[in-house]
Structure formats: C-alpha cells, structure tokens
Amino acid sequence: MSQKVEMILDVNEKPNLAKWTLLSFQHVFAMFGATILVPILTGFPVSVALFASGLGTVIYSVITKFKVPVYLGSSFAYISAVVIAVEAMGGSVDASQTGLMLVGLIYVVVALVIKFIGKDWIDKLLPPIIIGPMIAVIGLGLAANAVGNAGFVEGGTWQAMTVAILTFTITAFISTKAKGFFKIIPFLCGILIGYVIACFLGIVDFSQVTSVIESGQFFALPQFIFPFQVGDFKTYNIYFGPETFAILPVALVTIAEHIGDHTVLGKICGRNFLKDPGLDKTLMGDGIATAVSAFLGGPANTTYGENTGVIGMTKVASVYVTVGAAVIAMLLSCCTIVSAFIQTIPNAVLGGMSILLYGVIASNGLRVLIDNNVDFSKQRNLIIASAMLVIGLGGALLPLGRFVTLSGTALSATIGIILNLVLPKE
Numbered sequence: 001m002s003q004k005v006e007m008i009l010d011v012n013e014k015p016n017l018a019k020w021t022l023l024s025f026q027h028v029f030a031m032f033g034a035t036i037l038v039p040i041l042t043g044f045p046v047s048v049a050l051f052a053s054g055l056g057t058v059i060y061s062v063i064t065k066f067k068v069p070v071y072l073g074s075s076f077a078y079i080s081a082v083v084i085a086v087e088a089m090g091g092s093v094d095a096s097q098t099g100l101m102l103v104g105l106i107y108v109v110v111a112l113v114i115k116f117i118g119k120d121w122i123d124k125l126l127p128p129i130i131i132g133p134m135i136a137v138i139g140l141g142l143a144a145n146a147v148g149n150a151g152f153v154e155g156g157t158w159q160a161m162t163v164a165i166l167t168f169t170i171t172a173f174i175s176t177k178a179k180g181f182f183k184i185i186p187f188l189c190g191i192l193i194g195y196v197i198a199c200f201l202g203i204v205d206f207s208q209v210t211s212v213i214e215s216g217q218f219f220a221l222p223q224f225i226f227p228f229q230v231g232d233f234k235t236y237n238i239y240f241g242p243e244t245f246a247i248l249p250v251a252l253v254t255i256a257e258h259i260g261d262h263t264v265l266g267k268i269c270g271r272n273f274l275k276d277p278g279l280d281k282t283l284m285g286d287g288i289a290t291a292v293s294a295f296l297g298g299p300a301n302t303t304y305g306e307n308t309g310v311i312g313m314t315k316v317a318s319v320y321v322t323v324g325a326a327v328i329a330m331l332l333s334c335c336t337i338v339s340a341f342i343q344t345i346p347n348a349v350l351g352g353m354s355i356l357l358y359g360v361i362a363s364n365g366l367r368v369l370i371d372n373n374v375d376f377s378k379q380r381n382l383i384i385a386s387a388m389l390v391i392g393l394g395g396a397l398l399p400l401g402r403f404v405t406l407s408g409t410a411l412s413a414t415i416g417i418i419l420n421l422v423l424p425k426e
Contacts, residue, residue, distance in 0.1 A: 005270030008184055009318040011069055019181060023316055024324030026188040028332070030306040030357065031073045031325070032342055033350050038074035038299045042082050044093075045297065047222035047333045049074050052298035054329030056289030061323050063285035067277045069311060069319045070265065071326065072289050075302035077254050078103075081247045082299070093225065093297070094239035099247030100294035106251045107287020115280040126263065128372035130416040132365045133385045135264045137392030137412045138257075138305060139362025146358050149351030159201040160348035167194030167352030175313055175356075184314045187353055194349040203348065208340040218337045225297025236297070249400060254302060256410040258286055261303040267364050268312045309357030312364060380423050388416040 009015060015023060031053065039049040056072040064070075078100065085095040126134075147153065150168075151160030171190030174182055182189060198204050212218065225234045259274070262282055266273045273282060289301045307325075311317050332339050369385075376382050390396075392412030400406055406414065 005268070006315070007269065007317050008315040009321070011067060011269060011271070011317050011319050013318050014320045015316075015318060019184075020320060020324055022181075022185055022188060023314075023318070023321045024328055026185055026314075027071055027307050027310055027322060027325035028328050029191050029342070029345070030187060030310050030353075031071055031304050031329075033345070033347075034076070034304070034306060035073040035329075036343065038076060038079060042079055042096075042299065043086070044299060045223035045225070047220075047339070048224055048296055048298040049293075050339070051222040051330050051333035052289075052293035052296055053301060054326040054333070055296075056293055056301040057326035057329075058323060059289045059292060060282075060285035061319060061326075063288065064277045064281045066319045066323070068262070068265070068273050068282060069269070069317045069322045070262075070282075071304050071307035071322050072286065072301040073304040073306075074298075075254060075290075075300040077257070077302065078247065078250050078300045081250050085243045085247060088243045089239075092236065094237045095241060095243035096247065097225070097227070097236050097294045097297065098239050099244040100300050101291045102244065102248055103251045103254075103300060104287045104289070104291025104294065106248060107255065107283050107290065110255060111280040111283035111287065114283065115278075119275060119279050125417060126259070127420065128368050129374050129381050129384050130388070130413065130420055131263050131267075132369035132372075132374065133388035133392070133416065134260050134409060134413050135267065135365030135368060136362045137365075137388065137409050138260055138264060139309075139358045139360070139365065140393055141408050142305060142354070142358040142361075146351050146354035149347040149354060151348050151351065157203075159198075159203050160346070160351075163194055163198045163201060163203065163346060163348040164352035164355075166197055167191070167349050168355055170194065171353055171356055184316050186313060187310055187357075190353055191345065191349055194352060195345055198346045198349055203346050204344050205346075206344055208343055209337065212336050212340045219334055220336055222333045223297075227295065234297070252406075252410070254300070254410075255283065256413050258283060258303060260409050260413060261305065261308065264305070264361055264364055265303075265308050265311065267368055268308065269317045305361055306354070306357055309360045312360040313356060378426050380426055383423065384416055384419045387419060388412045391415050 035049055035053050036046045039046045053073045060072055082096045086093060089095050150164035151157060167190050170193050171186045174189050175186035225236055227236055227238050229235055262273045293301050374381055396411055398406040398411055
C-alpha cells in the first residue's frame with residue numbers, strides 16, 4: 001500500500017523555529033473555519049472547540065508515538081445527532097456530551113479488538129480498487145463546499161469570485177514557481193494576499209474585532225462545560241438514556257472515515273499508517289481525543305482533510321508542525337482578539353484555497369489506482385469503482401434508524417467492500 005515519496009520535511013524532521021511557526025500557522029488557517037463552524041451550528045462554545053482540537057491533536061500524537069502528522073478538528077458527522085439530542089433534552093447538553101464521551105470509548109474498544117486480532121486483514125478488506133475511489137470520494141465530496149465558499153454559485157458576488165480566483169491563482173503559482181521557503185508556505189501566502197485583496201474589495205467584516213476591542217477583554221479561558229462544578233464554569237450531568245444512545249451508531253460512520261483519511265495521508269507521505277503505528281493506535285488516539293473534548297463541553301474530533309491537503313501540496317509532513325499548530329490553536333482559544341481577526345477571513349479566501357486542498361486529496365485517489373496498476377479492462381474493477389464514485393458523490397443516503405444515516409465516504413466504502421467480497425474474480 002505504501003510507496004516511497006520524497007518529502008521536503010518528513011514525519012520525524014523538525015524545522016527551525018521561524019519555519020516551524022509559519023508552517024504551523026498555515027495548518028491553523030486551514031482547519032480554523034471548519035473547526036469553529038461545528039460549534040456555531042450546534043450552539044456550543046467556539047473557544048472550547050478550538051482548545052479541544054489542539055488538545056486532541058496533542059493526545060493523538062502522543063498515543064501514535066508522534067508517527068502520524070494528523071490534525072484533529074471538530075467532526076461534522078455528529079451535528080444532526082447532537083442537535084436532536086439537545087432538542088429532545090429541552091436544551092440540556094447532558095445527553096449529547098455523555099453520548100460523545102461514549103463514542104470515544106467505542107473507538108477505544110474497537111482499537112483494543114484490532115490490537116487483539118491483528119491488522120493484516122486491512123489490506124485484504126481495503127485493496128487498491130477500494131482505496132482509490134474512496135480517497136477520490138473524500139476529496140470530491142468536499143468540492144461543493146469549496147465552490148460555495150468561493151462564490152461560484154447562483155447569487156454569488158463578483159467580489160467573492162474575484163477574491164477566490166486570485167487566492168487560488170496566487171497559491172498555485174507560489175506552490176509551483178516559488179523558490180526556497182516560500183515554496184512550502186503557499187497556503188499561508190495565498191490567504192494573506194487574498195485577505196488584503198478582500199479588504200480592498202470591502203468584503204471583510206470587522207464587527208467581531210470591534211466588539212472585542214470595545215469589551216477590553218483580550219484574553220480569557222475557554223468557556224468549558226464540565227460534568228461537575230469547577231469554579232464559575234457551566235456544568236452538565238452524566239445521563240444514560242435513549243437520547244444518549246441514539247448518538248452512538250454514528251461511530252460506525254466515523255470509524256470508516258477514519259480509515260479512509262489515514263489511507264489518504266499514508267499515500268501522500270509514502271507510508272502505511274494503518275500498520276505503523278497501526279490502526280489500533282490511531283483509533284485509540286482519535287477516540288480518547290473525542291472523549292476528552294466531550295468531557296470539556298466540546299464536539300467530537302476527527303482527522304481533517306484540509307490539513308491533509310496542506311501536507312500533499314507542500315510536501316511537509318513533519319509531525320512537529322502539526323503539533324505546533326495544535327499548541328497555537330490552544331493559545332488562540334484564550335486570545336479573543338486573535339481569534340476574532342482569524343474569523344474575519346472571508347469565505348471567498350477559504351474557498352479559493354479549498355479548491356486546491358480538496359482537489360489534491362481527490363487526485364491522490366487516482367494515483368493509488370495508477371501506482372497499483374489497477375486494470376480497468378476487468379469488468380469487476382470497473383463495477384466496484386463506478387458504484388463507489390456514483391454512490392459517494394451522488395448524495396446517496398441509507399437511513400439506519402431515526403438518528404443515523406449512512407452516506408458519503410462511509411456508504412461508498414461499505415458498498416465497495418461488499419462488492420469486492422461478493423463479485424467473482426475473473
């Protein structure tokens with residue numbers, strides 16, 4: 001599954017302090033929008049989600065022995081289940097937070113089972129004909145978000161489109177033509193220049209920054225919510241009821257996505273992270289990070305494709321950089337003025353950058369098929385790939401009860417695995 005890939009900075013290589021800081025900030029910019037969007041949609045404190053994403057990344061890195069350059073951010077998969085649980089509890093987060101902590105424990109149990117029975121079955125369960133389309137679905141499944149943020153939709157403004165085009169073009173040219181250090185920070189350069197252009201075109205909203213300045217409160221602890229009384233922080237109760245257990249099946253979806261994300265990253269880095277440090281350790285890290293986030297009053301965590309895209313474009317896979325981004329995220333969660341400024345980055349800037357990020361992920365799926373010489377003259381391979389792409393990108397849904405729906409990457413991967421097992425080999 002793995003093939004040697006030349007990286008500018010490999011997983012265990014550490015840049016000097018100046019490069020380290022800039023490269024880490026590049027990852028912070030990549031994950032920031034999506035990480036804070038989840039708590040905004042679910043009504044949870046943004047500061048806690050930001051802090052928990054950083055802390056979760058550090059926890060994950062320690063458990064995986066600093067062998068995987070992953071960044072964990074807020075998971076979108078649990079939004080519907082969490083919102084329903086909160087509404088069913090009359091606005092209380094008792095069920096949602098208890099449920100997310102149990103989800104983390106499910107990850108840990110699955111990790112222990114994998115550790116016990118071994119992991120050689122992964123290559124048999126996920127051959128290249130499944131991995132390639134699965135990676136493509138992960139990247140292309142995010143394409144609509146990138147296009148929407150860039151403003152290339154009905155009702156989109158010329159200002160947003162202009163900013164997105166220039167951000168994309170600048171990032172692409174820096175990535176391909178720049179020399180030296182600038183070649184490995186194309187996204188940071190693209191965001192900064194795109195932000196300046198957006199300011200000139202008048203699409204940057206500084207109201208949040210003004211609000212912070214007027215309040216005079218530039219530093220504050222995140223708004224944690226604990227299951228017991230701690231100072232003046234809000235609290236919730238541990239609750240085991242139907243509203244709690246309804247969240248748990250979503251773990252099956254996110255575990256499938258976890259495997260896909262690590263397969264993508266492994267292909268980019270030329271490593272097999274499912275074997276070293278192993279799927280048991282990556283699941284353990286992801287699960288404990290989610291449990292800790294929920295304990296603090298935050299959302300579930302998950303590996304972020306945006307940051308995987310950054311690694312693919314820059315060829316910088318240093319785990320020092322992703323851990324550095326995690327530390328910065330925790331510090332930013334306490335720095336209200338910096339967080340406010342970052343939140344002023346227009347969607348058009350993020351959209352222009354995301355077109356590249358998500359495209360890189362999808363292209364790596366094609367590379368898996370090419371590198372492994374998958375023969376599409378065989379009808380079996382053609383059927384598996386076709387079904388996975390159409391189902392994964394066509395918006396197919398498979399309801400598994402009132403609270404859980406299998407869709408996207410998880411449904412696509414499930415169909416691919418089933419077809420690979422039942423279709424006769426030619």
